[in-house]
Amino acid sequence: MRSAAEKLRFFHRSSSINFVYPFSASRQLKTSTITTNALTEEEVNQINAVIRRLCDSNHLKEATDLISAALTTARPPLASLPVSSLISRLASEPDLTYPMHLLNTLKFNPNSSDPSVVIPVVKMIISSLFENGRPKMVVKIFQWVARPDFPGGVAADLELYAGLVNGFCRNGMMLDSLRVLRVMACEKLVIGDEIRDCVYRGLLREARVREALELNAALGSCTPRSDGDTCVSEKVVHLLEQIISNWVD
Known part of the structure; x- marks a missing residue:
């Protein structure tokens, strides 16, 4: 039976990538043409x-490439691969080289650019970076997610944005929290009471009393839903733009 790596094929600068076993510099897992995308449990x-x-x-580059190859070719269930543990390891690195390599590989491969693949990976990266005390790196991930060329358009995932707002608020990065909120408002995503309260309290801690009261009132005037959340209005978008543009640290 061929090894699992032999069933994975992807390209880098028009040539195949070889995956090197860490315990033998001369031993390689060489990729070859896939006859079937399915991976068995053994593989x-x-x-x-x-x-x-x-x-x-x-060998983090090789590990990242192997995960990318599996996700962009065979598409096994995300939970069947050690994606979370790999990302935890990558989040401890001094920069975002490997996490961004993983994200861009998924983004630009048509087989894996489905948001249902990319967004869970983004969430894992964001969570790991916050846990490792690296909120400034999360800002770069947020900027990547908020780009208009994100697969399927700007990500519309409430859990993703709630995690960003909460994480930035916990780290005293209120301007970044407001930028996340602005994306939510522009995309007409529902802003729940938990997010609203988190931003309100965060602004008060920053002594931004006027901004806290105005934004809370604007969100409070939005159309309520049966679940207690609110649908944002153009008034909220305009107010967020104003607060962000006038922000002085």
């Missing part, structure tokens, strides 16, 4: 084992 286990070894030996 998924092989991939998991190789990724663990790559991470243990600090």
Whole structure:
């Protein structure tokens, strides 16, 4: 039976990438043409084992490439791969080189650019960066997500934005919280009571009393829904634009 890696094929600068086992510099998992995209349970286990070894030996580029190859070709269930543990490892690195490499590989491959693949990976990266005390790196991930060329358009995932707002508020980064809120408002996403309260309290902690009261009142005047959340209005968008443009640290 061919190894799992032999069933994965993707290109880098018009040539195949070889995955190197960390325990042998001369031994390589060479990619070849896929005859079927499906991976068996045994093959998924092989991939998991190789990724663990790559991470243990600090071969993070190769581990990232292998995860990307699996997600962009075979499309196994995300939970079947050690994506979360790999991302936790990448989040401890001094910069975003590997996380962004993973995200861009998924984004620009038509087989994996579906938001249902990209957004869960983005959430894992954001969560790990916050847990590692790196909120400024999260800003760059947010900017990447908010780009108009994000797969399917600007991401419309309430859980994603709620995590961003909450994380930025906890770290005293209220201007970034407001920028996330602005994206939500522009995309006409529902702003729940939890997000509203988080931003309100965060602004008060920053002694932005006027802004806190005005924004809270504007959100309070929006059309309520049966679940207690609110649908934002153009008034909220305009107010957020004004607060952000006038913000002085």
